[in-house]
Structures are given as C-alpha cells and as structure tokens.
Amino acid sequence: MSRWNPFPFVGQYDFDAQRVKTAWPQLHLCDLEPLPQSTALLQAWALFHSGEFQKACQAGLALGLVGLNVANKATCVYATYLEDNEVTRQALFMEAAQRAEHHISQEPQNFNAYYLHAYALGRYSQSISVAKALAQGLGNTIKTDLEKVLKKQPKHVDAHIALGSFHAEVIDKVGSLIGAMAYGAHRETGLELLDQALKLHHAATAGMVEYARAMLMLDGEAMLAQANLLYQQATQTTPLDAHERLELELARTELAD
Numbered sequence: 001m002s003r004w005n006p007f008p009f010v011g012q013y014d015f016d017a018q019r020v021k022t023a024w025p026q027l028h029l030c031d032l033e034p035l036p037q038s039t040a041l042l043q044a045w046a047l048f049h050s051g052e053f054q055k056a057c058q059a060g061l062a063l064g065l066v067g068l069n070v071a072n073k074a075t076c077v078y079a080t081y082l083e084d085n086e087v088t089r090q091a092l093f094m095e096a097a098q099r100a101e102h103h104i105s106q107e108p109q110n111f112n113a114y115y116l117h118a119y120a121l122g123r124y125s126q127s128i129s130v131a132k133a134l135a136q137g138l139g140n141t142i143k144t145d146l147e148k149v150l151k152k153q154p155k156h157v158d159a160h161i162a163l164g165s166f167h168a169e170v171i172d173k174v175g176s177l178i179g180a181m182a183y184g185a186h187r188e189t190g191l192e193l194l195d196q197a198l199k200l201h202h203a204a205t206a207g208m209v210e211y212a213r214a215m216l217m218l219d220g221e222a223m224l225a226q227a228n229l230l231y232q233q234a235t236q237t238t239p240l241d242a243h244e245r246l247e248l249e250l251a252r253t254e255l256a257d
Contacts, residue, residue: 005082007051013242015049017042027240029201030157033069033112044070051242053078068103072096072116080123081246093124111152115159118145122162130173139183142166157201161210164193168214187218205247208234209254231255 017039020027024035027049036042040059044067047056053074060071079092100117107113121142125133133139146163149156167190171179179185194211197204212230215223234251237244 002088004054004078005084007053007082007242007246009242009245010051013050013239013245015046015241017046020046020049023240030161030204030206031073031112031115032153032156036066038063038066041066041070048074048077049241049243051245053082053242065103065106068099069110069112069116072100072103072120076116076120076123077243077246081250086127090124090127093120093127096120097124109152111149111156114145115149115156115162118142118149119158119162121145122166126169130169134170134174134183139166139170143184155200157197157204157207160193160197160200161204161207164190164197165210165214166190167193168217172217190214190218203237205234205237205239205244205251208237209247209251212254228255 015023020042021035028035036045041063044056044059044063047053047059048070056074057071057078060067060069060074075092075096079089079096083089083092097117097120100113100120103110103113104117118141121133121138125138125142143163143166146159146166149159150163153159167179167185167187170183170185171187171190174182176187191211191214194207194214197207198211201207208230212227212234215227215230231251231254235248235255237248239245239248
C-alpha cells in the first residue's frame, strides 16, 4: 500500500479509544454504526476520526471481518477528499467495494456493509462518469444496496443522502424519462430523501452539500440562490471529527465556485 496523502488539519481532531466511545452517538449519528465492543476496533475508529485514514484502514484490515467497515469507510473518505490521482482514486474505491461485497457475503445483516458497497461504487461511478457507470449496470446495484439499508435502518442519514443523490445524478445524466423507466429515478423522490436526511440530522454537512448539488443538477440556475444558502449553512457547522471537517471544506469550495 503506497503512502496516502496526509489529512491537512492534523492534530485538530485527536481521538483515542475512550474518547471515541464517549462520543460515539454523536460521531455515528449519520451511519448508525453499532458501538464496538473491543478496544482494538475502537482504536481503529479513533484513527479514522482523527484523520489518520491510512492507519485506520490498516488497523481495520488487521482485525478481519469486524474491521472492514472502518477500513472501507477510511478508504472511501480518503479517496473522495484527499487523493489527487484519478487512477489511484478509482482503484481505492474498487478495493473498498470488493471488500464490502465480501463482507456482505459473510454478514448479510450488516447494513453498513451494504451502505459502504454502494458508497464506494457511487464514488467510483462519479470518477469514471455516471453515464459510463450506468452502462456497466452499477446504477441498479447502488440503488438496491441503499434501499436495503433504509429498509433495515429507516433513520440512516447517510443512506438517505446517498440515495437522494443517486436519483439526482441519474436524472441529470440520462433525463427524467429514461431515468424513471430504466433506473427508477425520480426528481421528487431524490429531493424528498435529501430533505428527510436533514430532518433526521439538521446539521449534517454532507446532507446540505449533496442537497445543494442535487438542486443544481435538477433545476440549474433557478435553484442557485437556495443551493448557495445550503452551502453557507454547511460552512457554519462545527465539525466533530476529521471527516466532517473535510465535508465543511468541500462546502467552502463549492460556495466559492
């Protein structure tokens, strides 16, 4: 494994196993990951929340099946926000997707294995182009995975965000008619899912950013003012950990653009 780029705000979010355990309900409000029972797994998550994404991935992989969620989440977050080589980014997303697929085969009731499988494939799809990914059949896999998550965990904020974004991305790339007929994608459904995400967690930075992106994809300039308002609100949140800080920085970038 080549060395990953460092988290640019190192030292600002220092977690250890005990601090992660204490803050777990707040840190995992969006993904509802169950509180780990082992100190080793808590420590892997502490590395993740501190921004030590490569170390978190390695620590998770060393733990076997129980560490796959933290390993895959660390990989996806790193690849999304910090990896600047497109080929490497795509490879990381596919590695995470393959590990998550194995995880699903071994623990079919692990809802975040489905979520991370969909998340990795979704980010991979954006990297290679959504249209190309749809042609490869990835769209239906992503949608099915996320719908399974919401069936198991109706209050899974991240799944609402990802599925809402899926509907918007598909319609943006293939249009409303083909999107509905071929992929079951609908404008109203996408916006409702994103709206529900913010009802479940009003300070979800990722929810605000993705809602704004969806508005612009679906309605363009007509929604620019509302999208910018969401970006502004996202920049005013207080990050709890390294992941949320990266989401806030993305919101700042989008607002500047």
